[in-house]
Amino acid sequence: MEISARITKSFRKEDVVHDWWVVDATGLTVGRIASQVATVLRGKNKPIFTPHVDCGDCVVVINAEKAVFKGKRADKKEYFRHTGYLGNQIITKMAEMKQLHPERIIEFAVHGMLPKNRLGRQIIKKLKVYAGAEHPHEAQLPKVLNLVYND
DSSP: OOOOOOOOOOOOGGGOOOOEEEEEOTTOBHHHHHHHHHHHHHTTTSTTOOTTSOOOOEEEEEOGGGOBOOTTHHHHOEEEEEOSSTTOEEEEEHHHHHHHOHHHHHHHHHHTTSOSSHHHHHHGGGEEEOSSSOOSOGGGOOEEOOOOOOO
16 A cells, blocks of 8 residues: 655745736625635635745725625724724724725725734735725736626
8 A cells, every 4th residue: 555645835935926916896895805805815816825925916906985885784884993092992984984095994804804913914015905996006017806706
């Protein structure tokens, strides 16, 4: 009986090539955008995925103001932050956030799906979100990322 040994290759950060992707959020659900963008940022869609290495790609999300929430989420969703002083908690409704900073809605959603350590803080820097349809990353020649929907 012969046992074949399979060797798992652990890639280093020098071995990884970061591609650029662009996602159009028009009419898509925020949570579904966030989960698939987080997968690409982390690099889990690549065969060279290594958990302790930043092997993901850079993602540009455009038209963040046109992303939608399903059901009553748009009315009930609140964003919480604390200034650090006693009693100074700031709660922002989703409708107000969408008017002031629509790009932060997707940033917060993706950030919540990444690791809560220094690797996660490094990965989130590769996410660029813009409220409108234009972005300054044309020089990187981003490819269009078609998100998979199973509705």
